[in-house]
Amino acid sequence: MPPISRLLVVAHVACRYRLLSLLPPHPARPFLVLLQYLVPSSWLGTGQLTEGERLKLALERLGPIFIKFGQLMATRRDMLPPEWTEALAHLQDRVAPFDGAQARRLVEASLPRPLDEVFEHFDDTPLASASVAQVHPATLLDGGQVVVKVLRPGVEQRVERDLKVMGFGARLLEALWADSRYFHPRKVVHDYQTVIRAELDLEREASNSEAMRRHFLFSPLLYIPAVHLALSSRRVMVSDRIHGIPVNDIEAIRAAGIDPRVLAERGVEIFFAQVFRHNFFHADMHPGNIFVNPEHPESPQYMAVDCAIAGRLSKQDLNVLGRMVLAVMREDYPGLVDQVIRAGWARGPVDRHRFEQAVTEIIAPVRGADLESMEFAPLVLRLFDLARDYHIEAPVQYILLMKTLVHIEGLGRSIYPRLDIWTVGRPLLEAWMMEEYGPAATANKLRNRLPEWAAQLPDMPELLRDGLESLRHQPQQQREMAHYFETGLRRHRHKMLGGLGGLGLAALAAVDALHGAGQWAWPMAAGALVLLAWACRR
Numbered sequence: 001m002p003p004i005s006r007l008l009v010v011a012h013v014a015c016r017y018r019l020l021s022l023l024p025p026h027p028a029r030p031f032l033v034l035l036q037y038l039v040p041s042s043w044l045g046t047g048q049l050t051e052g053e054r055l056k057l058a059l060e061r062l063g064p065i066f067i068k069f070g071q072l073m074a075t076r077r078d079m080l081p082p083e084w085t086e087a088l089a090h091l092q093d094r095v096a097p098f099d100g101a102q103a104r105r106l107v108e109a110s111l112p113r114p115l116d117e118v119f120e121h122f123d124d125t126p127l128a129s130a131s132v133a134q135v136h137p138a139t140l141l142d143g144g145q146v147v148v149k150v151l152r153p154g155v156e157q158r159v160e161r162d163l164k165v166m167g168f169g170a171r172l173l174e175a176l177w178a179d180s181r182y183f184h185p186r187k188v189v190h191d192y193q194t195v196i197r198a199e200l201d202l203e204r205e206a207s208n209s210e211a212m213r214r215h216f217l218f219s220p221l222l223y224i225p226a227v228h229l230a231l232s233s234r235r236v237m238v239s240d241r242i243h244g245i246p247v248n249d250i251e252a253i254r255a256a257g258i259d260p261r262v263l264a265e266r267g268v269e270i271f272f273a274q275v276f277r278h279n280f281f282h283a284d285m286h287p288g289n290i291f292v293n294p295e296h297p298e299s300p301q302y303m304a305v306d307c308a309i310a311g312r313l314s315k316q317d318l319n320v321l322g323r324m325v326l327a328v329m330r331e332d333y334p335g336l337v338d339q340v341i342r343a344g345w346a347r348g349p350v351d352r353h354r355f356e357q358a359v360t361e362i363i364a365p366v367r368g369a370d371l372e373s374m375e376f377a378p379l380v381l382r383l384f385d386l387a388r389d390y391h392i393e394a395p396v397q398y399i400l401l402m403k404t405l406v407h408i409e410g411l412g413r414s415i416y417p418r419l420d421i422w423t424v425g426r427p428l429l430e431a432w433m434m435e436e437y438g439p440a441a442t443a444n445k446l447r448n449r450l451p452e453w454a455a456q457l458p459d460m461p462e463l464l465r466d467g468l469e470s471l472r473h474q475p476q477q478q479r480e481m482a483h484y485f486e487t488g489l490r491r492h493r494h495k496m497l498g499g500l501g502g503l504g505l506a507a508l509a510a511v512d513a514l515h516g517a518g519q520w521a522w523p524m525a526a527g528a529l530v531l532l533a534w535a536c537r538r
């Protein structure tokens with residue numbers, strides 16, 4: 001259960017920025033919208049702001065953990081209206097650094113030996129400070145330059161507290177709005193949990209970095225600094241310091257004598273190698289994490305830090321992706337739609353014919369267009385918009401993948417505006433396709449499955465009989481299903497009423513706590529909690 005004080009703050013901010021008006025249509029919505037006006041600060045200019053701006057301001061007010069959530073939501077064009085995602089894309093988590101002496105104490109507590117037996121020098125002034133961690137430069141006893149990343153004190157508790165509030169809100173939304181299955185609040189929060197918890201676990205970041213480093217060891221394309229595992233723990237990570245040119249400093253890149261075209265194309269090569277060869281990709285490719293090595297201008301090499309969020313597609317997802325790309329290459333749009341539906345991404349019934357037409361309208365002109373002028377990111381965004389209209393939702397790993405690709409293209413084009421992602425990527429993709437689906441691969445797969453099929457052959461008549469038998473029982477099963485759904489619907493209606501009552505009480509409690517005498521806030525909040533907990537019970 002989330003702490004009541006934090007729930008009240010969130011309820012107050014939601015009313016302050018009139019977020020209840022963004023809720024989908026519902027008989028109780030007018031009542032909830034009216035509640036917002038009980039918070040006087042919601043009268044101050046909020047009415048002139050767009051929905052996206054209100055959402056952005058509210059998340060900023062709620063702090064870095066909600067801001068990061070907003071940043072992830074900004075990539076969910078497959079779920080949210082573009083006006084919201086565009087506003088959320090401007091969210092920035094500016095946080096003041098925490099005390100360097102405290103960072104030193106935290107590092108010392110996690111080291112196997114006293115600090116001065118590990119470092120010759122530890123700089124109390126941080127190199128960078130973000131919402132989850134802070135990075136300090138240091139020098140090892142052997143003179144090696146390193147950086148020490150240390151989690152902010154108390155950040156785990158704050159994250160868990162806010163995750164509970166988000167989970168509670170998501171359960172409430174699903175209990176009150178049956179239609180929210182198209183938006184999946186609980187799944188969205190769960191996906192966010194996975195991402196933010198990954199950032200809180202520096203042991204995991206260390207092992208991701210090491211895995212990626214091994215994939216690119218001796219590669220001219222990418223360098224990942226080594227992690228000092230013996231000095232690292234869940235809350236502290238020590239890795240070699242790199243001295244690269246920030247990837248968005250184009251002037252410095254040119255001044256170093258690096259050919260921007262080669263650099264941009266290498267970015268695409270790295271992406272395809274990570275996805276299709278290693279099936280392990282850096283999924284947080286924002287410019288702050290990527291640098292360029294100035295030491296070999298003739299063969300430009302990227303340097304990347306912060307491997308906390310890495311993506312990996314399951315064998316099945318990778319297969320679906322491969323088949324989809326193959327369908328696009330063959331201009332087989334019915335085949336592409338088939339893959340989407342068979343992958344189980346549709347959340348409701350899909351009008352196949354119209355969906356297929358819409359997909360063709362988006363992709364066909366782009367495929368025929370002049371490659372140099374084709375941009376990948378807008379195409380992906382339009383496909384996401386289309387997916388949202390048809391209630392089709394890709395798994396989070398694909399979203400990370402698309403987000404990375406859009407970042408790579410953005411970075412690549414800012415380095416070399418005429419970057420053509422298809423021409424660079426296509427041979428790499430075709431080679432992978434050949435390995436996976438070429439004649440040799442198919443023959444291999446058949447050979448591997450043959451013994452299994454041969455073993456199943458004698459059971460075939462019985463399997464067939466079982467299948468026919470289950471068909472005979474179908475009408476009875478259908479009646480049972482209908483009964484099950486009717487009961488569920490009735491229970492849902494009761495919970496909805498309970499939930500609405502709870503919401504009303506919570507809002508009144510918030511108003512009383514923040515603007516009234518406050519003596520009724522706790523009893524009302526307790527009553528609200530009982531009702532809401534009952535409504536959210538599975």
Ligand SMILES: Nc1ncnc2c1ncn2[C@@H]1O[C@H](COP(=O)(O)OP(=O)(O)OP(=O)(O)O)[C@@H](O)[C@H]1O
Nearest residue numbers: 128130133135147225239240241242288289305306
């Ligand atoms: N090995 C390194 N060598 C040099 N600088 C580094 C190194 N690792 C991190 N930094 C610097 O510290 C900054 C923050 O590091 P990192 O991205 O790992 O932290 P973070 O807390 O995850 O930040 P964010 O959430 O903003 O990505 C980087 O942008 C980079 O400037």
